[in-house]
Each structure stands twice: as structure tokens, then as C-alpha cells.
Amino acid sequence: MxxxxxxxxxxxxxxxxxxxxxxxxxxxxxxxxxxxxxxxxxxxxxxxxxxxxxxxxxxxxxxxxxxxxxxxxxxxxxxxxxxxxxxxxxxxxxxxxxxxxxxxxxxxxxxxxxxxxxxxxxxxxxxxxxxxxxxxxxxxxxxxxxxxxxxxxLQDEALHFIRLGGQIERADNTARILDVKYHVLRTNGDEGTSDFYRWGALLRSLSAFEVYRKVYRDVITPARVAELLILRLDMPRSLHACTKGIVRILDSVKNDHSAETERRAGMLHARIHYARIDDILKTGTHEFLTGFMDDIFELGEGISQDFLMPVSEG
Amino acid sequence: MSINFYNEMYDASGAVRPHYRAYADWLAATPAEKIARKRAEADIAFHRVGITFAVYGEEAGKERLIPFDIIPRIIPADEWTQLQKGLRQRVKALNAFLHDIYHEQAILKAGHIPREQVLNNAQFRPEMMGVDVAAGIYAHIAGVDLVRAGGGEFYVLEDNLRVPSGVSYMIEDRKMTMRLFPELFSRHKIAPVAHYPDMLLENLRTVAPHGVEKDPTVVLLTPGAYNSAYFEHTFLAQQMGVELVEGRDLFVKDDTVFMRTTQGPQRVDVIYRRLDDDFLDPLAFRKDSMLGVPGLLSAYRAGRVTLANAIGTGVADDKSIYPYVPDMVRFYLGEEPLLNNVPTYMLRKPDDLQYALDHLPELVVKEVHGAGGYGMLVGPASTKTQIEDFRQRILAAPEKYIAQPTLALSNCPTFVESGIAPRHLDLRPFVLSGKEIQMVPGGLTRVALREGSLVVNSSQGGGTKDTWVLED
Structure with a gap:
């Protein structure tokens, strides 16, 4: 193509x-x-x-x-x-x-x-x-x-690149929304009743409210919200689900010079795959998420260079 | 103007012509309310599918629909058979002329066409001298514009041999008629046109360069999404199943053309280019062209890639060469031309110029290099001021113009705001030349929607009609 x-x-x-x-x-x-x-x-x-x-x-x-x-x-x-x-x-x-x-x-x-x-x-x-x-x-x-x-x-290369764009964007957007909202909510955490609505709103903005209820069957806590949106593989908008998708799609479109991009995607996925929410919270969600967004950006650059606008003519 | 126009549906006595009878009966029996609904449906469908064209000079990127009229233009089988013969003959002669002009120039030596008319023509490409193109074919795709005059006889208005467009409308118009009025297809035996892209692809494959005849890679080269015919480019590429490329997708290495793909460079063998000569290769033609491919001409001359149409075909469809086409038919084929040429005054000739200046109100004056209905004068439809204005332009550079008698273009009943009224039309069949000459029956019928207008170009407010060739 x-x-x-x-x-x-x-x-x-x-x-x-x-x-x-x-x-x-x-x-x-x-x-x-x-x-x-x-x-x-x-x-x-x-x-x-x-x-x-x-x-x-x-x-x-x-x-x-x-x-x-x-x-x-x-x-x-x-x-x-x-x-x-x-x-x-x-x-x-x-x-x-x-x-x-x-x-x-x-x-x-x-x-x-x-x-x-x-x-x-x-x-x-x-x-x-x-x-x-x-x-x-x-x-x-x-x-x-x-x-x-x-x-x-048709499930061919065209669809692969459509899916790849969707997953990269979704990973970025989830991380971005989580980062900003999480930050705002944590710093203004007045322990009122409205807290429920605010965390609920964050979940809703990622279509995750019902999912949360179903998965945890319990009150909404920041740690669980972070876990759900970062680590749950079965949550379609989570960082884990997105990175796993990216790795798979890259495997179906790979070419002679995309090895480095594949490696980076694999690393990023592995970091999330084997992460524990306690560790993430300990290092700081903000640090973790900004690091993730940087990695996604790099990945996007790599995809562009390897597949979308190759400069070399050899 | 008290000219007798030939009406495609009715004869002079007002009776429906035989080949239109079944249609006229159907139209009379169909409730107006149903027709109105179907016309609205067509409009929505064309918009949604995005069958639009960009208009130069209007707001950037603005797209308009080409109006589609539901009343078809119907051509009886015997009439088409005759037209087809004439078209084959004419396109064959034009290709022979192009080969000759870029090789021995026998027709010039024989004195049939003034040497300077060809060699000083801006469309003549010296770069093509002595280049042997695949199968000796230059104009692989020709769009020959035909009009029917008062007596019912056809004339060739012009031969479009560079990048003729409109064939997608021919196909989409048919699709639309079938969608809106399927019942019509059981009442008539209408020759199909939907296989045009297959025929085109096959035609392009037969002119692949030496060594790749078996399985050539064909691409369609477009100037890009802002080109007025972009819809057609995407349509044809998709229908043929070939890549739609822009200049930046291609590069030349060792006189070989490659396209940049997600899996690395891939060789390209045949380029159906919808880009004018001037923009093809910034190293050879316009230096400022961002649309072309540096080194393409060199690869082409080396016989490593086929361009369809060839470079330099414009010298054969130029309006200053047009008057000589009947001579070409006689010279190369030894036959009498089957299709009429419109008598043409070449204003570079003093006598012709004088005649034209004396008769401007009755003539159509065209720029020799013009296209798309821009920069022309239709005498009978113009005001005194417009005529005087044009007179000055002619006097400033007579060699830039030709003049022809205003043809009484035939008309056909058409839906307009006030109901059904006759509107003028033309016909552009698409003639494909490769190992053989082929065409699908009919072509694109363009209709001038403004009352009395003789200009059918879409950029000038023209619409289209489905064109039926009836089978016996």
C-alpha cells in the first residue's frame, strides 16, 4: 500500500x-x-x-x-x-x-x-x-x-493502519484525560458528597462508569479508577488494552526497517502489562502518565518514519 | 435566432421519434409527484456519495454537484454503429499523425499541413522526437466531442487527447437511472457501460513496456484532492483496483519509476496520468511543478515506463490543428472521413480574419489553446459590448483564435425549474486505443441547463444525462 x-x-x-x-x-x-x-x-x-x-x-x-x-x-x-x-x-x-x-x-x-x-x-x-x-x-x-x-x-493493510491510528490516539487521549482530571480531583479533594459525582464523571468521560460498577461492585476510589483505566486489559479504552493492540497491529504491518518501533511498542506494553497499581501510585500518577504520553508520541513518530512517510529512496 | 434545432425526442412534426416512444409513454404515465421525489433522491444520493467537482475561481476547496437530469439521451443502434465507425477511424488517424509528427513527419513533407503550424505549436514536444512508445499509441484515451446540428447530422467539435474527463459521470449517471427507475430497464434493451474501467485497465496493460508485459503494475497519477476531476480519479483507480498516486508518491531511480509503499519501493510500469504535460516532470517541463516526478521524462524516453496518454498529444487536439484532421484520415488511412468537421476559420489567415470580424455576431470564436468553455465568444448569445470587447482581443492576437459558424446544437427535453423544456446537448464518447480500438456504447451527454445556452461545460453551468444506446 x-x-x-x-x-x-x-x-x-x-x-x-x-x-x-x-x-x-x-x-x-x-x-x-x-x-x-x-x-x-x-x-x-x-x-x-x-x-x-x-x-x-x-x-x-x-x-x-x-x-x-x-x-x-x-x-x-x-x-x-x-x-x-x-x-x-x-x-x-x-x-x-x-x-x-x-x-x-x-x-x-x-x-x-x-x-x-x-x-x-x-x-x-x-x-x-x-x-x-x-x-x-x-x-x-x-x-x-x-x-x-x-x-x-477488508481486513487488510488499510484496516490495520486505521486501527493503528485509533489505538495510538485512544492511548494518548485516555492518558491525557486521566492525567488532567486525576490531578484536578486529587488537589481539590474536598471530601464532600460531590466527590462521587466527580469521579463518576471522569469514568463516564472514558465510557467506564458502568464498567467500574461491574468490575469492583464498590465505592469509587482514586486507586481503583487508575487501575481500571491504566491496567485492566478487558477495559477497551485502558492504556493496557491500547498498547496491546498497538503491538499486535505493528506485527501485522511490520517491514524491513520497523524493528526499532516494534521493540519500543513491546517495551511500553510490557511495562504496563507487568505493572502494579501500588507502584504507579507510589511514583506518582502524573509522572507515570506524562512518561507514557511521551512514549506514545515517540511511537507515533516511529510509525510515521517507518511506514507513512519514508524519506529514503533505496 | 430563428434556427431549426434538431430535437432528440421529437421530429419536426412534433411526433415522438420511434426510439423514444417507449420512454415517452412511460414518462407520460408516471405521476409528476413520483418524478419529483426521484429527482430529490438523486440529488441527495449524489451529495452523499460526494460525486462533486471543484470549480476554479470559487471559494477554495468548494465543491459543487454536476446537475443530473433524469431524462436520458437515447441513441438508436444503427446510429451508434455509424458513429462508432467514424470514431475508430478518426482516433486511428490521430494516433498515426502523432507517431508521424514525432518521427518522419511525412504529412508535413507532403505539404498537407503547414510545417510551422505543427513545429511552432506550444503543444509540440521536441523531447518526443524519435521516441518509440509502446504499440505506437499516443492517445490511449480520447474523448471526442460530438454535436448534432439542425439537419440531424453529427459534427466533431473537438478531439480531447490530453486528459479527457467525464467518464465517471457516464457510469454514475447510469447507476443512478437504474437505482431510480429500474422499471425502465425491462422496457428497453440498453447497452451496458459499467465495464468501462475493466476495458480501460485491459487497454493500459496492453501497452506496458518491454519485459513486463506479463503482469505490469498500473497506477493512476492525480494532481491531488483539489483537482476538479479528483472524484473521477479516485473512482477509476478504485474500479480498476490500481493505486491512486500523487507525484510525491513516486520517484525515479536508474530510469525506473517506483512508488513509495509501506513495504518499501515498488516498481511502476504503466502510469495513467491525469496531469498535464507541463506538470509531469519539473526537470524537463515546468520547474515549479510540485505535482510531478523528477526524472520521469528520462525514464519514459528510456522505454522503462508507459505514460497514458503519451507526452505531446496536445499537438493533435489543438484547435489550430483540428481543421486538418480530415486530411489526416485521407493521408494515413486512404479513406474518406466518416465524421464531419465543423468548418473552421483560422484567424491567423488574413482572409479568414476579415470574414470573422465581419460576421462576429453569428460566429463562435474560441481560443486555440482554450478548454473548459473559458475564453470563448458565442456570437448569437452575446451583447454588442461583449462582441466589441472580444473584437479587440482578436485584433491584439489573431493567431490565438479560430472561428466557427454557430452550430444549431440539438436539444432534448430536460427538467428545469419551469417544468420540462428543451435544452442543448453534446456527446463525448471515450475511445480507448491499445492493441485494438474499443469503446463502450454511448458516452457522456452534457446538457446546457440555461435556456438558449450552447455551452455545456460543467464549469459553465452544464449538467449531464444518462446516455442510452439501444441494442437491436
Missing amino acids: LSRTADHLYWMSRYTERAENLARLLDVTYQMSLVPKPVAAENQNWRAILALNSLETAFAESYDKVNAENVLRFMVSDPNNLSSIHSCLRAARENAHAVRGTLTSETWESANATWIELREQKFEQLMTTGIGQFFEWVKLRAAVTRGVTFGTM
Whole structure:
């Protein structure tokens, strides 16, 4: 397969995944903001979203203050913010457009339809009809696109690169959400009743609330939340599940010069596979997660060099 | 203008022509409400599938639908048989001309075409002199534009031998008709067109370079996602099952072309390129081209890769060469041309220029190197100011223009806002040349949707119709 084709497939998938995770995170933050609390505390939650994507500076260039409406506008429909849902879905569609011949028509039409429908939705309108409905729509469209992709595409290299992009992005996003939220929750850990809602919200933003209940059948504790989202292999958005997926996919697409990338992926997976939550908590979740995100970034670079944009002509 | 137009569906007395009878009956019996619903369905479907084209000069990246009209253009079997013969003959002569021009130049020596007309033509590529291309074929894919005039006779309007487009609409229009009105296909025996990509792939494989004839790697080279015909590029590549490549996906090493793949470099043997000559190789042609492949010309000249179409075919479809095509048919094939040429005034000739200037309101004036319906004057449809404006442009550089009588393009009933009304149309069959000459029956019918307009190009507000060749 052409390297450029693989590149488009990989990024189409990353952007789709990113939009979905962003929608989930914004949805939960919005819902949490409905729980009565001081304004300062609420705005801290919105600030955290900007920090999550290192967007504080870009935000400050166009908006005067951090509040729910501004952050939502910036993260949902601002075309100048390359991390907004709008921009992600556009990028996903553009990447799909570039390789539409490689996709099944259902997959292409799904990505295209998402973009066409998104363009018709104005932010003001979303706020009046209920932004929650919009987030539901984004999640639904991501599910539809993923569904038709896995339901219709041949299980060949094209699908491997789509899956690879999805897993890399998901690993990064889970680590990112966990890192920021965990940090905020731990430092502002006023032992009130709202704690349950906050940890619950974090779980929900990773589709892990019901899973938590099912697995632990007990109160929500930070240690268990971390364990679930980092170490549980059967939790589809956990770091463990993602890294295992990456190792497997790399094995099916490997080529003559990808050995180093495969090795790094294997190392990363092994570190999580054999980790204990107590050790992670002892070193510090933040340290652990930032280290993980760096490794995922390196892995992404390696994948780019080995498969997606090889510079050598030999 | 009081010209008698030939109507494809009705004869002069207003009676339905025999080959349209079954269709006209069906149309009359179908409730207007159903038609309206189906037309809306077609619109949504085309949008969702993304069968769009980008329009130059409009907002960057903006895509528009080419309007699809549900009333088909129907061609009876015997008429198509005649057209097909004429098309084969014409394309055969054009390929013979191209081979001759880049080798012995016999037709120039015999004095049939003025030497400078060919050799000073910007489309003539000296780099191609003496190069032997596979099977001696230059124009592997030709899109010959035909129009029907008042008396019902066909004329060739132009021969598109560089990168003719539109064949994807031919196929998609048929798919759409079958989806909307399947019942029509049991009432008519309509020749299929969906196998065009197979035919094209087979054609491309027959012109592979020496040594790789068995299993050549074919690719389709596109300028990229922002090209107006990008939909078609992806469509054809997918239908043929070949890679859709951009210039940056290819590189040349030791006069061999490779593509960059996830498994390392892979050799490429045949390139169906949808990129103009000028952009193919920055080392040989335009230095600023980011779309091409450095070293491609060298690999091509070395016979290590086939380009379809060949470099330098533009010299045969240039409007200044067009008037000589009938001479080519006689010279190379020793036959009388079966297809008519439109009488053409070459404004570089003083007499022709004078005539044209005296008759501008009745003529169509075109730029010799123009395409896509840009930069042309349709006399009868223009205001005095537009005509005077064009007169100045002609006087400034007469050699850049040709003039032709305004043809009374045939029309066909078409859905427009006010209901069904006649609109003018043309026909572009796609002729494939490899070891043999083949084509699928029919082609792309383009229709000018504006009342009275004779310009059918999609960039100028044209639409398309499904084209049926009826089988006996």
C-alpha cells in the first residue's frame, strides 16, 4: 500500500477518535458544571480542558475569559482551533476524501455525511437546543463510522493502519484525560458528597462508569479508577488494552526497517502489562502518565518514519 | 435566432421519434409527484456519495454537484454503429499523425499541413522526437466531442487527447437511472457501460513496456484532492483496483519509476496520468511543478515506463490543428472521413480574419489553446459590448483564435425549474486505443441547463444525462 494512503487512513482514524473523546470529555464537564458549586471551581474545570490540549495561549488570543460558553465555543465549533471538534471532523473527512478509493463507499459516505451534517449546525443553535444532544450526535457518528469501517472493510493493510491510528490516539487521549482530571480531583479533594459525582464523571468521560460498577461492585476510589483505566486489559479504552493492540497491529504491518518501533511498542506494553497499581501510585500518577504520553508520541513518530512517510529512496 | 434545432425526442412534426416512444409513454404515465421525489433522491444520493467537482475561481476547496437530469439521451443502434465507425477511424488517424509528427513527419513533407503550424505549436514536444512508445499509441484515451446540428447530422467539435474527463459521470449517471427507475430497464434493451474501467485497465496493460508485459503494475497519477476531476480519479483507480498516486508518491531511480509503499519501493510500469504535460516532470517541463516526478521524462524516453496518454498529444487536439484532421484520415488511412468537421476559420489567415470580424455576431470564436468553455465568444448569445470587447482581443492576437459558424446544437427535453423544456446537448464518447480500438456504447451527454445556452461545460453551468444506446 502507498505510504501516503496509509498516512491518510491513520490520520483519518486518529481525528475521528479524537473528536469522539473530546465530545465525551466536554459532555461530562458540562454535566458536572450543572452540579451546584462555586463559579471559581467550575471555571477551573473548563481551564483544565484547555490545559489538557495545551491550548491556554491559543484560547487567550481570541477569548477574554475562561467560562463554560467560551470554552465550549472554542472546543466545539471554532474553525481556527485545530483541536476543536469541528476541526477534527473536518480533518477526518479530508483524510478520508484523499483516500476515498481505498475505503468502502459506506465508510467514506459516513465520514462525509458527518462533515456535511456538522457544517449545518451553528453553535448558538446547539446551545439553545442543548449541547448535550450535540455531543450525543458526535459519539453516535463516531460509532457509526467505526461500525461501517469494521463491518465493511477488508481486513487488510488499510484496516490495520486505521486501527493503528485509533489505538495510538485512544492511548494518548485516555492518558491525557486521566492525567488532567486525576490531578484536578486529587488537589481539590474536598471530601464532600460531590466527590462521587466527580469521579463518576471522569469514568463516564472514558465510557467506564458502568464498567467500574461491574468490575469492583464498590465505592469509587482514586486507586481503583487508575487501575481500571491504566491496567485492566478487558477495559477497551485502558492504556493496557491500547498498547496491546498497538503491538499486535505493528506485527501485522511490520517491514524491513520497523524493528526499532516494534521493540519500543513491546517495551511500553510490557511495562504496563507487568505493572502494579501500588507502584504507579507510589511514583506518582502524573509522572507515570506524562512518561507514557511521551512514549506514545515517540511511537507515533516511529510509525510515521517507518511506514507513512519514508524519506529514503533505496 | 430563428434556427431549426434538431430535437432528440421529437421530429419536426412534433411526433415522438420511434426510439423514444417507449420512454415517452412511460414518462407520460408516471405521476409528476413520483418524478419529483426521484429527482430529490438523486440529488441527495449524489451529495452523499460526494460525486462533486471543484470549480476554479470559487471559494477554495468548494465543491459543487454536476446537475443530473433524469431524462436520458437515447441513441438508436444503427446510429451508434455509424458513429462508432467514424470514431475508430478518426482516433486511428490521430494516433498515426502523432507517431508521424514525432518521427518522419511525412504529412508535413507532403505539404498537407503547414510545417510551422505543427513545429511552432506550444503543444509540440521536441523531447518526443524519435521516441518509440509502446504499440505506437499516443492517445490511449480520447474523448471526442460530438454535436448534432439542425439537419440531424453529427459534427466533431473537438478531439480531447490530453486528459479527457467525464467518464465517471457516464457510469454514475447510469447507476443512478437504474437505482431510480429500474422499471425502465425491462422496457428497453440498453447497452451496458459499467465495464468501462475493466476495458480501460485491459487497454493500459496492453501497452506496458518491454519485459513486463506479463503482469505490469498500473497506477493512476492525480494532481491531488483539489483537482476538479479528483472524484473521477479516485473512482477509476478504485474500479480498476490500481493505486491512486500523487507525484510525491513516486520517484525515479536508474530510469525506473517506483512508488513509495509501506513495504518499501515498488516498481511502476504503466502510469495513467491525469496531469498535464507541463506538470509531469519539473526537470524537463515546468520547474515549479510540485505535482510531478523528477526524472520521469528520462525514464519514459528510456522505454522503462508507459505514460497514458503519451507526452505531446496536445499537438493533435489543438484547435489550430483540428481543421486538418480530415486530411489526416485521407493521408494515413486512404479513406474518406466518416465524421464531419465543423468548418473552421483560422484567424491567423488574413482572409479568414476579415470574414470573422465581419460576421462576429453569428460566429463562435474560441481560443486555440482554450478548454473548459473559458475564453470563448458565442456570437448569437452575446451583447454588442461583449462582441466589441472580444473584437479587440482578436485584433491584439489573431493567431490565438479560430472561428466557427454557430452550430444549431440539438436539444432534448430536460427538467428545469419551469417544468420540462428543451435544452442543448453534446456527446463525448471515450475511445480507448491499445492493441485494438474499443469503446463502450454511448458516452457522456452534457446538457446546457440555461435556456438558449450552447455551452455545456460543467464549469459553465452544464449538467449531464444518462446516455442510452439501444441494442437491436
